[in-house]
Amino acid sequence: MTTCIKTQLQRGIIATMWLTVLITAFSAFAIEATTPVTIGITAEFGIKGSHAAQSIDKGISLAISEVNAAGGVLGGRRLAVERRDDRGVPARGMDNFRELAANPTVVAVFCGRFSPVALELVPLANKLGLPLLDPWAAADSITADAGKPSSHVFRLSLTDSWAMATMLDYARQQGHRRLALFVPNTAWGRSSEAALGAYLKRHPGLSSETFWYNWGDVEFSDRLQLAKARGAEVLIAVANEAEGLPLVRQMAQLPAAKRLPILSHWGVIGGDFAGNAGEALTQVDFAVVHTFSFAERGGPRVQRVAEGYRRLFGEDVSTLRAQVGFAHAYDLTHLLARAIDKAGSTDRASVRSALEQLGPHDGLLRRYERPFTPQRHEALERKDVRLGRFNSAGQVISLGGKTNR
Numbered sequence: 001m002t003t004c005i006k007t008q009l010q011r012g013i014i015a016t017m018w019l020t021v022l023i024t025a026f027s028a029f030a031i032e033a034t035t036p037v038t039i040g041i042t043a044e045f046g047i048k049g050s051h052a053a054q055s056i057d058k059g060i061s062l063a064i065s066e067v068n069a070a071g072g073v074l075g076g077r078r079l080a081v082e083r084r085d086d087r088g089v090p091a092r093g094m095d096n097f098r099e100l101a102a103n104p105t106v107v108a109v110f111c112g113r114f115s116p117v118a119l120e121l122v123p124l125a126n127k128l129g130l131p132l133l134d135p136w137a138a139a140d141s142i143t144a145d146a147g148k149p150s151s152h153v154f155r156l157s158l159t160d161s162w163a164m165a166t167m168l169d170y171a172r173q174q175g176h177r178r179l180a181l182f183v184p185n186t187a188w189g190r191s192s193e194a195a196l197g198a199y200l201k202r203h204p205g206l207s208s209e210t211f212w213y214n215w216g217d218v219e220f221s222d223r224l225q226l227a228k229a230r231g232a233e234v235l236i237a238v239a240n241e242a243e244g245l246p247l248v249r250q251m252a253q254l255p256a257a258k259r260l261p262i263l264s265h266w267g268v269i270g271g272d273f274a275g276n277a278g279e280a281l282t283q284v285d286f287a288v289v290h291t292f293s294f295a296e297r298g299g300p301r302v303q304r305v306a307e308g309y310r311r312l313f314g315e316d317v318s319t320l321r322a323q324v325g326f327a328h329a330y331d332l333t334h335l336l337a338r339a340i341d342k343a344g345s346t347d348r349a350s351v352r353s354a355l356e357q358l359g360p361h362d363g364l365l366r367r368y369e370r371p372f373t374p375q376r377h378e379a380l381e382r383k384d385v386r387l388g389r390f391n392s393a394g395q396v397i398s399l400g401g402k403t404n405r
Contacts, residue, residue, distance in 0.1 A: 036080035037073055037346055039064070039333065040100035042121075043112025044088040049241060051321035052113040052270035056135050057083065058320070059329030060110060062305070062312055063337070073340045079333075082106065090120040097121050101128045107346045108133050108336055110329065113270055113322075115139035115188040125152040131352050133336065135328035138163060138265075139191040146377035152352055154372055156332040156379040157324075158266070160188070163289045164195040166385045167236055167263040170287070170399075172203065176234040179208035180227035180260070182247065183238040184215055192238040192265065208236075218246045221253070228258050235260045240267035245276055252283035261285035263387070270322050274394035287387045288396060291380065292327040292365050294318065295395035296388075305330070305364050318393060331363035335371050335379070 039060060043053035064079040072078045082103070084096035093111070100106045108131040111118045118137035125132035126145065134142055134155035145151035171179065181196055183189035193210055200206050209230060211223045224247075227235060239247060244264065251259055266289045274281055294306060294317045306317045320326060336351075338358055343350035356377075361368045371379045388396040 034077075035105055036078045037107055037340060038080050038082050038103060038105040039336065040082050040084070040097075040103075040106045040109035041112075042084040042086045042093050042096035042100065042109060042117075044114060044117075045083070045085040046087045049271045049276075051272065052136060052325045053085075055320060055322035055325035056110060056112060056329040057081070058309070058313060059135070059326035059331075060333045062308055062326075063330045063333035065312055066308065067334070067337045073337050074345070079337065086112070086117060088112070088114045088117060090117045093117040094120055094124055097124050097130075097132075098128075101130045105346070106130070107340060107348060107351055110135060110332070111137055113137055113267070113325065115142065115191065116186050118142050119187050122153050126150045129348050129352075131336075131348060131355065133332050135332050136325050139187055140195065141191065143377045147375045151377060152348075154332075154355055154377045154379070156328045156335070156371075158289070158291055158380060158385045159195075159378070160191045160265075161195040161198065162380075162382045162385045163265050164192060164199055164236075165382065166289050166387060167265075168196070168199050168203070168206070170387055171234050171236070171263060172206070174234070174261075176261075177206055178231045178233045179206060179236055180230075180232035180234070181208050181210045181236045181238070182220070182223070183210060183212060184243070185212050186215065188267075189238055196236065213243065215240075215243070217243055219250075220247050221250045224251055224254065224260070225258065228254075228260060232260060235262045237262050237264040238267065239264065241271035241273045241276065244268035244273060248277050248284055248286060249280045252280035259284060262287070264288040266290050266324065269324065269396060272321050272394060274390035281390060287389055287399065289385060290324055290388050290396045290398070291384050291386070292324050293388065293396045293398070294320070294323055295391060295393070296397050301362065301364065318395065321394070323395070327365045331361075331365055331368075332379070334363065335361060335368070 044050055045053045060081055068078045086093035086096050100109050110133045111121055113136035115137040121132055132153045134157055136157050138158055138160045140159050140161050143153055143155050183192050309317045339351050339354035342354040356372050356374045358371050386398045388398040391397050
């Protein structure tokens with residue numbers, strides 16, 4: 001075989017090898033380009049009477065549909081959601097998170113409303129390098145690691161400190177000085193008690209007595225009467241609907257002179273609290289912390305989202321319970337989509353960094369000038385939190401009335 005023929009054969013082999021490499025690379029790129037970018041969620045879907053996980057899921061789903069209709073992310077990849085039910089149990093949430101983290105297409109995971117679950121997910125998210133997005137759980141320490149390179153937790157929700165300050169500011173405005181704090185013996189309850197304690201240090205004219213209860217307790221009459229007998233002027237309730245309902249019903253059963261006004265953390269709006277409380281709610285002076293309600297919001301942006309909700313789910317948004325979870329998850333999903341595009345890939349570390357570098361964003365709940373920074377992983381502020389009351393349709397209306405957006 002001549003040298004010329006050998007050279008031609010070698011060149012042919014090399015060309016074939018390069019062609020194979022190019023075809024393989026192109027095929028891999030084509031497969032990646034058509035593979036959806038997945039958003040995970042582990043939340044309490046299976047808890048009877050709870051609407052929070054479903055509301056969060058609907059907020060994610062509507063935002064995803066809007067992003068996909070606009071061309072997706074990364075030049076054409078669609079977003080998708082993968083759901084897990086943790087039933088509000090921390091161990092289940094951790095198992096779900098690990099399963100989702102093992103899926104290479106999952107770029108971030110949403111948690112649900114329960115702080116005890118979210119708090120167990122925080123070190124896991126940091127260890128596995130997978131962003132954890134919090135649209136509800138309020139314990140202050142969930143984002144305590146913000147500012148550290150290892151922190152992968154981002155929250156678009158209120159905190160226990162903001163909720164407590166909102167309730168206590170209002171109590172002071174009403175002239176109340178002696179408080180009774182009803183809290184669950186959980187991480188959420190301890191976080192709320194710590195927030196109240198910090199507030200009392202700043203306002204020494206106030207005093208408070210703590211009444212602990214366990215999840216699942218349904219008898220509060222003796223404690224309510226004891227709080228009144230010891231001079232409490234207002235009850236600060238940290239409760240979900242399962243305990244909040246008997247609390248309100250038993251307060252309503254007391255003689256009018258012995259009833260205390262109730263200022264409630266927002267756990268009760270995770271279900272159909274007003275519908276289930278019925279007439280009892282009209283017998284008690286009851287206000288609840290919240291951040292968003294379609295019933296009090298006007299403006300073109302809110303109307304567009306309401307119309308999109310109707311198209312996607314076939315129902316009017318007024319029927320949606322736990323609306324704060326929807327609004328927070330909707331905005332947080334859009335922020336995540338922007339971060340993916342800013343990162344230029346689905347690399348989790350790059351997406352995490354991009355979340356800290358996002359510019360202004362006009363969301364459903366508010367305009368975010370800088371949603372997150374390397375030192376601050378809270379998208380909302382104390383001023384976004386307010387008190388409201390349930391209207392006849394079971395929606396929350398702020399004490400200050402409607403706002404336009």
